[in-house]
Amino acid sequence: MDGESEQEILLEESIFIDAEDESKGRIVIFTINRPDKLNALNKLVTSAIKQASKKVMNEESIRVAIFAGASPNKPLEGKRSKPNSFVAGADISEFKGKKSEEIFEIFSDNCWEAVWKIEKPTIAMIDGFALGGGCELAMSCDIRIATERSVFGQPEINLGLIPGGGGTQRLTHLVGYGKALELILSGKFIDAEEAYSFGLINHICSPEDLRNKTIELATTIGSKSSHTLKIAKSAVRMALNHSIDEGIQKELRVFSDLFDTEDKEIGVNAFLEKKTPNWKGR
Numbered sequence: 001m002d003g004e005s006e007q008e009i010l011l012e013e014s015i016f017i018d019a020e021d022e023s024k025g026r027i028v029i030f031t032i033n034r035p036d037k038l039n040a041l042n043k044l045v046t047s048a049i050k051q052a053s054k055k056v057m058n059e060e061s062i063r064v065a066i067f068a069g070a071s072p073n074k075p076l077e078g079k080r081s082k083p084n085s086f087v088a089g090a091d092i093s094e095f096k097g098k099k100s101e102e103i104f105e106i107f108s109d110n111c112w113e114a115v116w117k118i119e120k121p122t123i124a125m126i127d128g129f130a131l132g133g134g135c136e137l138a139m140s141c142d143i144r145i146a147t148e149r150s151v152f153g154q155p156e157i158n159l160g161l162i163p164g165g166g167g168t169q170r171l172t173h174l175v176g177y178g179k180a181l182e183l184i185l186s187g188k189f190i191d192a193e194e195a196y197s198f199g200l201i202n203h204i205c206s207p208e209d210l211r212n213k214t215i216e217l218a219t220t221i222g223s224k225s226s227h228t229l230k231i232a233k234s235a236v237r238m239a240l241n242h243s244i245d246e247g248i249q250k251e252l253r254v255f256s257d258l259f260d261t262e263d264k265e266i267g268v269n270a271f272l273e274k275k276t277p278n279w280k281g282r
């Protein structure tokens, strides 16, 4: 059955980066749990994702957040199995009868932006459909890892709509103007191979390898200084909002500021002494 309470609709699992030293922090996996509706984002899920994003920001022990979709439930007798899905979009049933003012208000404070604004590293772990708001959720994350059976697209045009969870902007930044327009104007679905070929996703793997590969990358990232990770993410983000000259000036400032941190001393000394750095996060 679909989970229909806020706890059940977004499952949470923690994995310690270093099982022997919990102070090294944890990776948290949030799994959207509406597999009978292909994990479509209804009001309850979007609200739970916004809460989860706040939690990732506020809890110091969380170093990396992973977003995933629940696997299909066992089908009822005589029924076909539902397909694998990361998220098959915003819940279309909630669009019926809605007018612009109401939608404007709902989308002014949305889950895609909440995930995008997380200052810590985020990864989308994708197995199956990543369509519309699902593709947008994946693009709100920093990194996308998908199985070879995954399918991507922005099919809103088929509903007389356009992407409204940041898709027109983030897709254009990620894959370029021409490919973004092709996907948004045609509404066509593409497979993981094609998505990988123009940079929509970072990695493709088999369904069996997806979890391990994602956790492995999250562990590598999560073992760095949490402060330096935050600065690195914000510095790369600056490339989206500034000219290259302005961005380079800003990089110089934040790069230089890192020389006043404890973690820079820790990192440099650890290298010179051939030791593993024990980061302080400041």
Ligand code: COA
Pocket: 036, 037, 038, 040, 082, 083, 088, 089, 090, 091, 092, 093, 129, 131, 132, 133, 155, 156
């Ligand atoms: N919103 C609400 N419900 C959705 C949904 C969405 N975005 N995507 C899938 N579902 C529901 C279906 O209505 C169906 O519910 P039901 O079993 O109660 O009838 C269930 O999920 C399974 O989907 P179904 O369409 O039967 O699976 P399929 O294998 O035949 O097709 C898709 C899969 C992804 C091609 C198809 O579901 C689809 O096109 N979904 C909408 C994608 C979309 O336009 N997303 C952007 C929204 S802005």
